[in-house]
Each structure stands twice: as structure tokens, then as C-alpha cells.
Amino acid sequence: MNVTALATSAPPRSPLADRLVDNLIHRIGKDERAALPHDWLAATILTVRDDIIDRWMASTRETHAAKSKRVYYLSLEFLIGRLLRDAIANLGKNREVSQALSQLGVDLAEIEEIEPDAALGNGGLGRLAACFMESLATLDLPAYGYGIRYMNGMFRQRIDDGWQVELPENWLAHGNPWEFERRESAYFVGFGGEVTGNDAGQVHWKPAEAVEAVAVDTPVVGWRGKRVNTLRLWTAVSLDPIKLDKFNAGDHEGALAGQVRAESLVRVLYPADSTASGQELRLRQEYFFSSASIQDIVRRHIQYFGDVRTLPDKAAIQLNDTHPAVSVAELMRLLIDHHDLAFDEAWEITKATFGYTNHTLLPEALESWPLPLFERLLPRHMQIVYAINARVLREARKADGIDDEAIGAISLIDEGGERRVRMANLAFAGSHSVNGVAALHTDLMKQTVFADLHKLYPARINNKTNGITPRRWLFECNPGLTHLIRDAIGEEFLDDAAALTALAPFAEDAAFRERFAEVKRANKVALAAHIKDRMGLRLDPDAIFDVQIKRIHEYKRQLLNIIETVALYDQIRSHPERNWTPRVKLFAGKAASSYHNAKLIIKLANDVARRVNGDPSIGKLLKVAFLPNYNVSLAERIVPAADLSEQISTAGMEASGTGNMKFALNGALTIGTLDGANVEIRDHVGDENIIIFGLTADEVAAKRADGYEPRAVIEGSRELAQAVNAIASGVFSPDDPNRYQGLMAGLYEHDWFMVAADFDAYAAAQRQVDARWADRDAWRASAIRNVAQVGWFSSDRTIGEYARDIWNVL
Numbered sequence: 062m063n064v065t066a067l068a069t070s071a072p073p074r075s076p077l078a079d080r081l082v083d084n085l086i087h088r089i090g091k092d093e094r095a096a097l098p099h100d101w102l103a104a105t106i107l108t109v110r111d112d113i114i115d116r117w118m119a120s121t122r123e124t125h126a127a128k129s130k131r132v133y134y135l136s137l138e139f140l141i142g143r144l145l146r147d148a149i150a151n152l153g154k155n156r157e158v159s160q161a162l163s164q165l166g167v168d169l170a171e172i173e174e175i176e177p178d179a180a181l182g183n184g185g186l187g188r189l190a191a192c193f194m195e196s197l198a199t200l201d202l203p204a205y206g207y208g209i210r211y212m213n214g215m216f217r218q219r220i221d222d223g224w225q226v227e228l229p230e231n232w233l234a235h236g237n238p239w240e241f242e243r244r245e246s247a248y249f250v251g252f253g254g255e256v257t258g259n260d261a262g263q264v265h266w267k268p269a270e271a272v273e274a275v276a277v278d279t280p281v282v283g284w285r286g287k288r289v290n291t292l293r294l295w296t297a298v299s300l301d302p303i304k305l306d307k308f309n310a311g312d313h314e315g316a317l318a319g320q321v322r323a324e325s326l327v328r329v330l331y332p333a334d335s336t337a338s339g340q341e342l343r344l345r346q347e348y349f350f351s352s353a354s355i356q357d358i359v360r361r362h363i364q365y366f367g368d369v370r371t372l373p374d375k376a377a378i379q380l381n382d383t384h385p386a387v388s389v390a391e392l393m394r395l396l397i398d399h400h401d402l403a404f405d406e407a408w409e410i411t412k413a414t415f416g417y418t419n420h421t422l423l424p425e426a427l428e429s430w431p432l433p434l435f436e437r438l439l440p441r442h443m444q445i446v447y448a449i450n451a452r453v454l455r456e457a458r459k460a461d462g463i464d465d466e467a468i469g470a471i472s473l474i475d476e477g478g479e480r481r482v483r484m485a486n487l488a489f490a491g492s493h494s495v496n497g498v499a500a501l502h503t504d505l506m507k508q509t510v511f512a513d514l515h516k517l518y519p520a521r522i523n524n525k526t527n528g529i530t531p532r533r534w535l536f537e538c539n540p541g542l543t544h545l546i547r548d549a550i551g552e553e554f555l556d557d558a559a560a561l562t563a564l565a566p567f568a569e570d571a572a573f574r575e576r577f578a579e580v581k582r583a584n585k586v587a588l589a590a591h592i593k594d595r596m597g598l599r600l601d602p603d604a605i606f607d608v609q610i611k612r613i614h615e616y617k618r619q620l621l622n623i624i625e626t627v628a629l630y631d632q633i634r635s636h637p638e639r640n641w642t643p644r645v646k647l648f649a650g651k652a653a654s655s656y657h658n659a660k661l662i663i664k665l666a667n668d669v670a671r672r673v674n675g676d677p678s679i680g681k682l683l684k685v686a687f688l689p690n691y692n693v694s695l696a697e698r699i700v701p702a703a704d705l706s707e708q709i710s711t712a713g714m715e716a717s718g719t720g721n722m723k724f725a726l727n728g729a730l731t732i733g734t735l736d737g738a739n740v741e742i743r744d745h746v747g748d749e750n751i752i753i754f755g756l757t758a759d760e761v762a763a764k765r766a767d768g769y770e771p772r773a774v775i776e777g778s779r780e781l782a783q784a785v786n787a788i789a790s791g792v793f794s795p796d797d798p799n800r801y802q803g804l805m806a807g808l809y810e811h812d813w814f815m816v817a818a819d820f821d822a823y824a825a826a827q828r829q830v831d832a833r834w835a836d837r838d839a840w841r842a843s844a845i846r847n848v849a850q851v852g853w854f855s856s857d858r859t860i861g862e863y864a865r866d867i868w869n870v871l
């Protein structure tokens with residue numbers, strides 16, 4: 062090799078490239094020639110992290126100096142996904158980092174691709190927590206996320222012969238260069254044992270077992286690197302013998318009988334969505350992370366402000382669903398037992414500190430614990446729950462218009478059958494704010510699950526419609542569209558998503574529409590290449606990309622979509638002469654491992670896909686694909702390529718949805734029911750730019766009350782009956798003709814989710830989609846108007862509302 066020529070032709074290395082190499086050598090222990098892509102990834106993360114740490118410390122110093130109030134977001138799930146691209150983009154270092162790496166012969170996009178997804182959540186609730194963390198930093202609000210550092214996050218989904226197979230996701234296999242373990246921030250968390258009182262009225266809880274919670278911190282960078290906040294995830298370690306001695310000799314009185322198997326507390330995320338797991342280990346996880354977080358919050362408050370009674374002035378704690386609701390009892394315990402406050406004062410402080418966000422009205426998803434289990438595991442908390450309940454029920458007795466039945470619904474203890482502790486009622490009672498996550502959902506909360514609590518505390522329920530961060534869900538996942546928008550309307554939307562409305566007039570601009578269509582097509586080509594590569598399926602980028610990606614659940618009605626797909630397949634075969642619109646039906650999503658029907662729906666999607674894709678008479682007119690292992694990174698690939706967003710839940714059952722917002726922001730039209738945030742999306746984009754169909758929430762409720770008869774509905778719709786009977790009789794499962802008999806019988810017999818009731822309206826709406834697609838100009842104009850009008854769904858707006866109305870930090 063000609064060394065001189067090489068030296069003169071190679072560009073000089075930037076200081077950043079030098080730092081990358083330095084980190085590779087000194088922190089990874091590899092030289093440039095031996096470095097594998099994973100080594101480069103780690104070196105890049107460490108280099109970017111160094112810049113973050115300086116800002117992180119500056120943010121902490123500022124908060125301290127200003128004596129600011131802090132926001133604490135407690136969530137059992139944080140579905141954060143990959144962090145490198147997000148951090149680089151928010152620091153504004155995209156070009157700098159990619160150039161430095163390319164000087165070293167490394168492709169940034171390639172190493173970004175091998176970063177594992179941090180999948181510490183199931184779905185929307187966990188992703189919301191991640192978007193909120195990013196918006197909190199962006200709005201320059203001092204905030205901490207608190208959760209669990211699961212060793213295995215959400216399972217990895219493989220599709221074997223069409224069936225879902227769950228594999229453990231070992232996201233920490235290569236270590237995690239983002240995190241910092243804080244051995245000094247560690248707390249005892251006790252379980253079980255006994256409670257004793259002394260003559261002075263002081264109460265002592267002597268847990269039988271204990272474990273140590275150790276903080277592991279990950280920095281969260283806000284847009285333009287404004288602020289760096291902390292995501293503090295707890296890991297569990299067994300008490301070492303020295304600490305055990307100290308614990309037993311300390312003010313806890315009485316020795317610990319044993320230790321919790323520490324690792325079991327943080328090993329798995331419960332892979333259930335929209336159902337409560339009801340396992341003892343789950344309650345242990347909830348208490349473990351709640352206790353550690355509340356102890357940490359109180360410790361920090363005392364350290365900075367000296368007096369626990371000022372806690373509500375300096376700390377706002379938000380409970381993301383009821384999973385951390387035991388925190389209410391834990392704060393009461395610390396205030397009463399450790400800080401000697403009287404019950405009444407402790408109760409006022411607690412209510413002023415907590416806010417509770419409800420995420421579901423589904424009765425099967427409302428957490429409650431058998432009273433004997435709760436009492437055995439948390440005997441002191443059980444006493445406190447009783448005391449809170451006595452207080453709440455006294456208030457209820459005094460209030461007007463609350464009868465015995467209402468008292469029963471308000472009680473923190475469910476007395477019907479086996480007695481249970483209702484976590485939603487505990488969270489409601491212990492918070493000054495209880496919010497729903499979309500306008501419709503908040504209304505339904507007032508009318509259904511919390512009707513009586515709402516009567517008792519009418520000022521408490523409020524709405525905070527969910528949002529998504531436009532950094533990850535537009536700028537990072539769709540750079541083509543971002544550039545196009547910037548060329549059209551300038552840069553303001555980069556800092557204020559509401560400024561996207563300036564794009565609306567461009568819907569009328571033919572040249573802009575053309576460029577918009579080119580960006581969408583390029584995204585579709587890229588997704589098609591990915592699918593060809595992974596699944597061997599060839600897709601036509603000029604077909605409508607019709608997408609339903611989300612957790613698989615009967616209320617989300619993937620089944621409605623699949624049955625309509627079967628009906629369409631029939632129609633195309635029967636009338637090949639018609640001018641059919643080529644469609645690609647894309648599905649992705651995970652089913653809880655114990656959810657039989659959801660897993661069967663995945664198999665059905667795959668059975669239909671195999672049959673349709675292999676039918677030469679259909680050609681390019683219809684293709685169906687189920688993409689395995691839905692996660693944040695896959696969503697980031699699919700969303701920018703979608704033309705049609707399927708948001709077709711049974712009205713009244715989807716609290717908000719956030720997938721719907723991601724798609725609209727990326728220029729897909731929504732086909733959907735008037736459910737969750739779809740209602741507000743329609744209000745923003747206008748009736749002409751969304752396809753709404755089906756029963757409303759009120760109509761669903763009325764139909765259920767009046768005795769709905771799905772059999773008559775099915776028999777009255779030729780298309781539906783043919784599709785259902787084809788599936789039931791094994792047309793798509795010749796290897797096991799009875800496979801779907803039970804699933805289809807469920808539609809005939811009860812059809813709780815109103816698939817049959819909504820089918821004809823849905824099919825008609827899909828034909829309306831075809832008609833609109835035929836007028837390509839009108840379609841594109843509608844898509845542009847969607848992008849322009851959904852800036853309101855930025856999580857910056859949502860967090861601004863929480864900050865102003867609930868946390869009082871603006």
C-alpha cells in the first residue's frame with residue numbers, strides 16, 4: 062500500500078473522531094482494526110454520553126440553586142426504545158457524529174441499527190411515559206422518571222409457522238453504556254412480618270424479609286439539549302450480611318427472618334396489556350419500586366428543604382395508572398411512622414403531592430388485590446388503607462346524594478365476594494388530581510368506573526389528552542418529510558409543533574403535493590425493501606399501505622380488519638373485472654402469552670396472508686403481511702410509510718391511543734371509530750380528512766344493554782357471513798379445519814367487541830377509502846392537512862397542561 066498517498070488522501074480527523082478513537086481504546090479496550098460494530102456503537106454512545114453528562118450536571122445544579130419544584134413520574138413501564146439516535150438528534154450533533162464516524166470508516170446509521178431496544182414496557186402506557194420524559198426535559202422542567210430496571214423487558218416475538226413464540230429479550234447482553242449504577246442511592250424495602258405499637262402510640266413495622274433497591278440512572282436529553290433529566294430505574298440486590306446486621310440492630314426492632322430473592326423482583330416485565338396480572342410477584346414489584354421511589358423523593362426533599370411538611374410545594378408525584386398506587390400508603394407510612402406526623406396532616410400532604418392518571422375502563426384491567434395477600438405482604442400498609450378508607454367513607458356519609466350502593470363503590474375495599482383492595486380507589490382518594498387521557502375517556506370515567514367517587518370529589522377528575530414527541534415520531538423517523546416541511550414553512554415547527562398549521566395552505570399547492578408524494582413513496586420503498594429482506598415478500602410501493610400495528614387485543618379489533626380482508630379477497634376473486642385499488646395490509650403486534658384468542662388472531666392473520674399472497678389470481682391487488690416483533694424501532698420504520706392508519710377499536714374501549722397520532726403526523730389518513738383520541742383527531746383535521754365509521758360509545762353501551770344479537774347481524778350481511786363461514790370452516794386452515802371454529806362461534810354467540818355490528822359500516826368505509834385513493838391529488842391534500850393539524854398532539858402540549866393544571870410548576 063502506498064502510505065504517502067493514503068495519508069494525503071485521507072481527510073484530517075475531527076476532534077470528535079479523535080475522542081471516539083480514544084474512547085474505543087481506553088474504555089472499550091479495542092483498537093480501530095479489531096473493533097467490531099458493537100465496539101463502535103459502545104464507543105459512540107460513551108462519546109455522546111460525555112457531552113450529555115456535562116449538561117446533566119448543569120441541569121441538577123440549576124434546579125438546586127433555584128430551589129425548583131420537581132416532578133416525579135412513577136411508572137412500571139418505560140418503553141424508550143433505542144437512545145443513540147434520539148440523543149444525537151436532540152443534541153443537534155447528527156452531522157458532526159456521522160462525519161466523525163465516516164472518517165473512521167464507520168456508518169452511523171449501521172451502528173444505530175444494532176443498538177438494542179430498551180423495551181421496558183408493553184405498549185401505549187409505557188411509550189407515553191417515554192414521550193413524557195423527553196418532553197419534560199424539552200420544556201426544561203426538573204423531573205425524574207422512576208421505574209424498574211427489568212433484566213428482561215418485553216419478550217421478543219418470533220413467528221413460527223404463523224404462531225407467536227415468545228423468547229426472552231436479553232437487552233443487557235452487551236452491557237448498557239447509557240446507565241450509571243448509584244450504589245450510594247440504595248434503600249431497604251421490606252415485606253411481610255408484623256406491626257406492633259407502643260404506649261406512646263408509635264407504630265413499628267418489623268418486616269420479615271427485605272431487599273435493597275439500588276438506583277440505576279439513565280440521562281434523558283431534551284430537544285436542543287436544553288436540559289438533561291434522570292430516568293431512575295431500580296434494581297434489586299440481596300442484603301449482604303453486614304447490612305443485614307445493621308438493619309437488625311437499627312430502629313426496625315426485631316430481626317429479619319429472610320431475604321426476598323432479589324433478582325426475581327426485577328427479572329421480568331409482566332407481559333400483560335389491558336389485563337391485570339394478579340400475581341403476588343407483581344404486587345411485590347409494585348411495592349418494591351414504589352417504596353424505593355418514595356423513600357428517595359422524601360430523602361431528597363429533606364436534604365434540600367429540611368422540612369417534610371413542605372413536600373407538596375417542592376414535589377409533584379404522578380402515578381402512571383394504578384401500578385404505583387401503593388405509593389399513597391407508602392408516603393403515609395413514612396410521614397406517620399418515620400416523621401411523626403398526625404394522620405390528618407399526613408393525609409393532606411399526601412393528597413397535595415399525588416396525581417393519578419387512569420388508562421383504562423376495562424373492568425378486567427382494574428387492579429385489585431386479595432385482602433389476605435395484601436395484608437400478609439404489607440401489614441402496615443393494610444392498616445393505613447383501612448384508616449384512609451374510614452376517612453373517605455366518613456366524608457361520603459356526610460355528602461349529599463350518596464346512598465349505600467354508592468358507599469360500596471367508593472370503598473377502597475371491594476366487599477363483593479372475596480374481599481379485595483381496589484388500587485384505583487386508593488389512587489383516586491390519595492390524589493388531588495385524577496386525569497383521563499382523552500376527552501371521551503375522561504367523560505366515560507365520570508359516568509362509569511368513578512361515577513360515585515366523582516360525585517364525592519367533583520373537582521378531581523380532569524382531562525389530559527395524550528401526546529407523542531415529534532422529535533422521535535417525526536424528525537428522527539421521517540427526515541424526508543421533516544426537510545420538506547422545513548423547506549415549505551421554515552423552522553418554527555421544530556420548536557413548536559403547533560406551528561405545523563402553516564403547512565395547511567400547501568395542501569392546495571400542486572408542486573408541494575408532488576414532493577410530499579415522493580417522500581411518502583421513498584418511505585414505502587424503504588419499508589418494502591426491509592420486508593423483502595426479512596420476510597421474502599415483495600410489495601408494490603404504489604399500493605395503499607394499510608397499517609394496523611399495536612398490541613393484539615380483541616377490543617382493538619384486528620379481527621374486524623382480518624375478516625374484512627377476507628371479504629375483500631372474495632370480492633376481488635368474484636369480480637376481477639372491477640377497478641380494484643391495490644392494497645397492502647400490514648399487521649404487527651404482540652399478544653400477551655396467556656391470551657389465547659389474541660394468539661389465535663395472530664395465527665389467523667398469518668394464515669390469511671399465506672393464502673392471499675400465494676394466490677396468483679389476485680396478483681398485486683392484495684398482499685397481507687404480519688411483521689414479527691413489533692417494538693418502538695419497528696414502529697419508527699412503519700409509521701412514515703403508512704397511507705392508512707387503522708384505529709378501529711370498539712367505541713368506548715380505547716382510552717386514547719397514541720399510534721393514531723404518530724400516523725396522522727406522518728401523513729396517513731385514519732380509518733377509525735369515534736373512540737379515544739380519534740374523536741379529537743377528527744376535531745383537528747376536520748371531517749373531510751378522516752374516515753370515521755361505526756357505532757359510537759353510547760350506541761355500543763345501548764346495544765349491550767338492549768340485548769345485542771350478533772347472529773342475526775351476521776346472517777343479515779352476505780359479505781360478513783361468507784367471510785366468517787369461510788374462516789370457521791377451515792378455508793384458511795386446511796391443515797386444521799377446526800382451528801377458528803371457536804373464535805368464529807364467539808362472534809355468533811356474544812361478540813362482546815361488536816365486530817359484526819360494525820362490519821358493514823367498516824367495509825363501506827374501506828370502499829370509500831378506495832374511492833378517495835383514486836383521486837390521488839385529493840388524497841395527498843388530505844394527508845398534508847393531517848400533518849398540518851395534528852401538532853396539537855405533541856407531548857409538549859400534554860406536559861404543558863400537566864405542569865400548569867396538576868403539578869403547578871409553570
Ligand SMILES: *Cc1c(COP(=O)(O)O)cnc(C)c1O
Nearest residue numbers: 184185611692693696718719720
Ligand atoms: C405508540 C406505540 C404503541 C401504542 O400504540 P396504540 O396504537 O396507541 O395502541 C404501542 N407500542 C409501540 C411500540 C408504540 O410505539
